[in-house]
Amino acid sequence: MKKQVTIFLFCDALGFEIVSKYHFMEKEFPFRYSVRTQLGYSSTAVPTILTGKPPTVHRHFSFFFRNPDGHSPFRFFNILKYFMHPGIIFNHHRVRHQLSKIIKWWYGFTGYFSLYQVPYDRLPFFDYCEKGDIFAAGGLKPVENLRDMLDKSGISFHISNWRNGDIENLQEAKKIIAGGKCDFLFIYTAGIDGMLHFNVMDPVKVEQELKKYASSVNELFDAGAAADCELRFFLISDHGMTPCNGSVDLKSIIESKPLRFGVDYIACYDSTMLRLYILKEGCRSELLNSFNGVPGHWLSAEEKKRFNVDFEGNLYGDEIFLLDPGIQLVPSDMSGKAIPGMHGYSPDDIDSNAAILSNVQPDFIPDEIAGFFTLMKHETERHSGKGSPK
Ligand SMILES: [Zn+2]
Known part of the structure; x- marks a missing residue:
């Protein structure tokens, strides 16, 4: 045989x-x-x-999630941010790439690691899920x-x-x-x-x-x-x-409100969804009513369960706004512009x-x-x- x-x-x-x-x-x-x-x-x-x-169960979802205890691996950006003015050379993708390599080496991360486009001053609010090599023993x-x-x-x-x-x-x-x-x-x-x-x-x-x-x-x-x-x-x-059939700027919509990042809410802008941590309960309705007419919806409790993202302690966000298939969130923490194709939509x-x-x-x-x-x-x-x- x-x-x-x-x-x-x-x-x-x-x-x-x-x-x-x-x-x-x-x-x-x-x-x-x-x-x-x-x-x-x-x-x-x-x-x-x-x-x-x-x-x-395995607790890996999007790369960035809220670090509530102040032990973020990015906490040193609380000081560095004063030296890294956004919009100039420090935000160049090559600089970010080199910085990602240094952080990876410093902490001994063995997984896939990138800072992507997360603003430097927001990094200390986050932790990163793929620190280790997920293929290794x-x-x-x-x-x-x-x-x-x-x-x-x-x-x-x-x-x-x-x-x-x-x-x-x-x-x-x-x-x-x-x-x-x-x-x-x-x-x-x-x-x-x-x-x-x-x-x-x-x-x-x-x-x-x-x-x-x-x-x-x-x-x-x-x-x-x-x-x-x-x-x-x-x-x-x-x-x-x-295939891409449009984009929306959810970030500008949220940031046009009189709400403060890190005080009232924390937001992770993924390519096709916004994950929101509501820090002040009084801000919830203003945040949730922000996107009337935007092609997408807030996931219901039933959908979170059905999509396997009903994390204990809302690890990856209290609320998730998922865009309709084909619509991209631009700019996001991942990218500054729309591209011809994306994934990360409803499994339906x-x-x-x-x-x-x-x-x-x-x-x-x-x-x-x-x-x-x-x-x-x-x-x-x-x-x-x-x-x-x-
Ligand atoms: Zn891909």
């Missing part, structure tokens, strides 16, 4: 609408399913895939992650380095598959996400880039065939990409759907992205002899 090798190829943002529209690798992957995404960004979707648990403790699960299983596995580019990760995986010794690979690629953010409305470019990606994926199939292995190949994504939005494509019938079909972990566990058990026979 041929050696079986399980491959999970993670392709950030390759949603079901895109794979269907472009007939992406239909011959190679005849089993194709739409999978409901998790509200939020990759910062919450990836930990959800790596643990099989909702954000309310114990990276999402106390919750078990993929690495912990694979370590325990005793099978031979490979998880690619998320810090590397797609070409490097795909080439490395190809060599490992060709070696014929590895049971399970999780290959991380994020290039399609970056491409779709800027080109989702340009079908010629998207088709061209998907063809390039497909040819790299085919090289993995070829490596498996050359090593005489039987590949169980699953291509998975975390969300889709929704069709363009937000994630996907699983495979060359074999999965023995478990996830209906939401947390279920990818269950499928990875089933596949691991297949190799460790605890699950379906080899």
